[in-house]
Amino acid sequence: MHDGAAFGACGSDPADGERRLVHADAAVPRGGVRVRPEDRGADVRGPCAAGEASGGPYGAGRLGGGPVGPLLHGRLTGRAAAALPEPPASAARSRRNAPRSTRGPVTPTVPARSSLGQVTSKVSERIAPMKIAVIGGTGLIGSKLVARLAEHGHEAVPAAPSTGVNTLTGEGLAEVLSGASVVVDVSNSPSFADDAVMEFFRTSTANLLKAEADAGVTHHVALSVVGTERLQESGYFRAKQAQEELIRSSGIPYSIVHATQFFEFMKGIADAATDGGTVRLAPVGIQPVHSDDVAAAVGRTAVGTPVNGVVEVAGPDAFQLDELIRQGLAAKGDPREVVTDVHARYFGAELREDTLLPGPDAHLAATRFADWLAQQR
Numbered sequence: 001m002h003d004g005a006a007f008g009a010c011g012s013d014p015a016d017g018e019r020r021l022v023h024a025d026a027a028v029p030r031g032g033v034r035v036r037p038e039d040r041g042a043d044v045r046g047p048c049a050a051g052e053a054s055g056g057p058y059g060a061g062r063l064g065g066g067p068v069g070p071l072l073h074g075r076l077t078g079r080a081a082a083a084l085p086e087p088p089a090s091a092a093r094s095r096r097n098a099p100r101s102t103r104g105p106v107t108p109t110v111p112a113r114s115s116l117g118q119v120t121s122k123v124s125e126r127i128a129p130m131k132i133a134v135i136g137g138t139g140l141i142g143s144k145l146v147a148r149l150a151e152h153g154h155e156a157v158p159a160a161p162s163t164g165v166n167t168l169t170g171e172g173l174a175e176v177l178s179g180a181s182v183v184v185d186v187s188n189s190p191s192f193a194d195d196a197v198m199e200f201f202r203t204s205t206a207n208l209l210k211a212e213a214d215a216g217v218t219h220h221v222a223l224s225v226v227g228t229e230r231l232q233e234s235g236y237f238r239a240k241q242a243q244e245e246l247i248r249s250s251g252i253p254y255s256i257v258h259a260t261q262f263f264e265f266m267k268g269i270a271d272a273a274t275d276g277g278t279v280r281l282a283p284v285g286i287q288p289v290h291s292d293d294v295a296a297a298v299g300r301t302a303v304g305t306p307v308n309g310v311v312e313v314a315g316p317d318a319f320q321l322d323e324l325i326r327q328g329l330a331a332k333g334d335p336r337e338v339v340t341d342v343h344a345r346y347f348g349a350e351l352r353e354d355t356l357l358p359g360p361d362a363h364l365a366a367t368r369f370a371d372w373l374a375q376q377r
């Protein structure tokens, strides 16, 4: 469905089979990803981390982007343009700490544009093609990931019920994992009902990890959501947390990619918050990301060294959730009214201003929401 953005943060594309960034500490993640202290005991960043890379991927010297665009019909002016350039790490920190407006137009409060692909690796090496099983490989992210990995010479095998692999029942798992070095889990529950989604992620993940141990898989990668640990009032996010805990305790080297909300998910957010003709949403920050960029980040992670922790990926701009949806619906001629409500629940959870926002060391992807939206028309 979506194509275009190639793998490529930090200049060298580890998924391309040609180049790879290599750090002296093989366990250190690349791409400025954050390994959470609870997972590794330290904030460790690789050679692409902010401050280490000339013109690095976190917007060094490139802050101060402009209005977001068509969805907003030129209404996104003002605060974005007022942002001053600053070093990327401090910029990220200051944005995290800055008070957010709870009213007003949808303004990208994080106008940093990630300058992917500008870091020069010190050491290069080839990555041998690998067999990578992609659980959920027929879904939104999975199908893009399979295509990208294959383009880069890997044997990427989509695994889903429609290809004869069912992680809930275990059907086809041993076969698809045979010979696989890496397993990427980008599956999702068909039902978001509390009990069903918990059953899905618990049972599927347990079956998968057991099959991986039997098959000798050496890297488990899973896609989860930024803020999962802060969203535990929600049945969906309790299930994602359960998935993550199973992975952490599995003994299999792992990487958990936390992404913010996909651009494609904005309508889903509106629908889930709709009661009659009213959409009730909190005035909180959201920093959505293009699914292509998520697939790229998951791909880079899959062909890299396990981080045994969490890496975060987000879009380049933050918005105010209620305003973003309000203007988005209006732009599409959707008659639903968006009511701002600080207590409005997001899939069952109340939100703070920064619940959905990434941390300061998140990898900021390149694709802007407005640019993506313009292409949808």
Ligand SMILES: NC(=O)c1ccc[n+]([C@@H]2O[C@H](COP(=O)([O-])OP(=O)(O)OC[C@H]3O[C@@H](n4cnc5c(N)ncnc54)[C@H](OP(=O)(O)O)[C@@H]3O)[C@@H](O)[C@H]2O)c1
Residues within 6 Å of the ligand: 135, 136, 137, 138, 139, 140, 141, 142, 159, 160, 161, 162, 163, 165, 166, 167, 168, 169, 186, 187, 188, 189, 190, 204, 223, 224, 225, 226, 240, 258, 259, 260, 261, 262, 265
């Ligand atoms: N939506 C967001 O904004 C967002 C943000 C951050 C992270 N995430 C995470 O991203 C992940 C992928 O999301 P997505 O939107 O790409 O999912 P999706 O398009 O709904 O795809 C789900 C995939 O899971 C497969 N699947 C369902 N049941 C299965 C089973 N029993 N065994 C094996 N595979 C099964 C589906 O296969 P079939 O096609 O055969 O049904 C499909 O390939 C999710 O885990 C989600 O938590 C989402």
